[in-house]
Amino acid sequence: MFQHVFAEMNHMLEEIVKHYPTAQETQKQILIQRWNMLKAMSDGIIEEWLSFEDKMSSFREHTVLPPMFPLGDTPEMGMESFVRGQGYFKLLMYRQSIQQFSQIVYDYPDSLLARMYIAMAHLHLEETSEALEHFQWILPLAEHKKLKAMIYNALGCIQAKLADTGKAQEYFTLSLQNDPTLPDPLINLQVCNQNRGQLQYGSQLISLI
Structure with missing residues (x-):
């Protein structure tokens, strides 16, 4: 629900970056005021969201919620870095999310969940080599079909x-075979077949917990 807000904010920032170098002094002051805004x-937004995530985390710690699938012993989910990393990810602030989850991987190098967030964040940043490295590390260890599908x-x-495109379609088919309820690969197959549209990934990541 934040996409339209951030889209507008990004548009305003792009306009500031575009016009500031050649703007007259008066116009520069106006642009600076907009940047400050x-x-x-x-x-x-960040402070409110992190506060919200803290409350969500506190509720989760004191409430038995049925997970989408068993993740086993995941003490890293109680770390502040996890809460912040997830919050940044939801806010589409992927670079900051990677920084937070990288701290978790340092302490818990076998954390599949932290590595999934890092991989997805890299993918959103178009850093495909980094994303691929993490996904290839996770895949042999993934036991649950929903995780494999993602x-x-x-x-x-x-x-x-x-x-x-051919290899992409093979992967999307494997994804559907592991979890036919996952909507993203079906959409992506249509994108490949029609050669238009936007690829979908990571939409179910939050549901892992």
């Missing part, structure tokens, strides 16, 4: 971005 909005779908998106 965007900065205040960004800081406010990884295969992401691998398909990487191949589609590399213009290997």
Whole structure:
């Protein structure tokens, strides 16, 4: 639900970056005021969201919620870095999310969930090599079909971005075989077949917990 807000904020920022170098002094002051407004909005959204995530985490710690699938012993989910990393991911602030989850991987190198967030964040940043490295590390260790489906779908998106449509379709098919209820690979198959549209990935990541 935040996409339209961030789209507008990004548009305003792009306009500032575009016009500031050649603007007259008066216009520069106006652009600076707009930048300050965007900065205040960004800081406010982040603080409110992190506060919200803290409350969500507190509720989760004291409530037995049925997970989408068993993740086993995941003490890293109680870390502040996890809460912040997930919050940044939801806010589409992928670089900051990677920084937070990288701290978790340092302490818990076998954390599949932290690595999934890192991989998806890299993919959203169009850093396909980094994303591929993490997905290939996770895949042999993934036991649950929903997790495998998400990884295969992401691998398909990487191949589609590399213009290997045939390989992409193979991965999307594997994704559907592991979890026919996952909507992303079906959409992505249509994108490949019609050669238009936007690839979908990571939409179910939050549901893993």
